Amino acid sequence: MVPTLREGDLLLVRYGAPPRPGDLVVARFVDGTVAVKRAVEERRTRSGAAGWWLLSDNPDEGVDSRHRGPVPEVDVLAVVRLRVWPSPRVGRRLRDR
Numbered sequence: 001m002v003p004t005l006r007e008g009d010l011l012l013v014r015y016g017a018p019p020r021p022g023d024l025v026v027a028r029f030v031d032g033t034v035a036v037k038r039a040v041e042e043r044r045t046r047s048g049a050a051g052w053w054l055l056s057d058n059p060d061e062g063v064d065s066r067h068r069g070p071v072p073e074v075d076v077l078a079v080v081r082l083r084v085w086p087s088p089r090v091g092r093r094l095r096d097r
Contacts, residue, residue, distance in 0.1 A: 004038075012083075023079050024079070025039045027076045028071075029075070038057055054076075
């Protein structure tokens with residue numbers, strides 16, 4: 001998620017919080033991988049269940065919904081509320097508005 005997040009950043013998250021477009025979320029992909037991604041929009045999964053289209057802030061790195069499709073809503077585990085450490089860092093805000 002560079003430039004927004006870097007390896008070693010400590011995040012405060014809220015489990016069970018409903019995401020909004022632009023939020024950073026913690027999500028579990030079909031293969032069991034847990035990752036932090038940007039919630040872009042609500043979409044239906046192939047089964048018709050509610051889901052989210054999740055993208056990386058760095059499209060050249062990592063895997064996101066462009067590769068795996070929408071993530072079921074139940075697999076969006078938490079919403080990132082703030083970066084606890086290091087803080088402050090000049091650059092992009094966690095919430096993209």
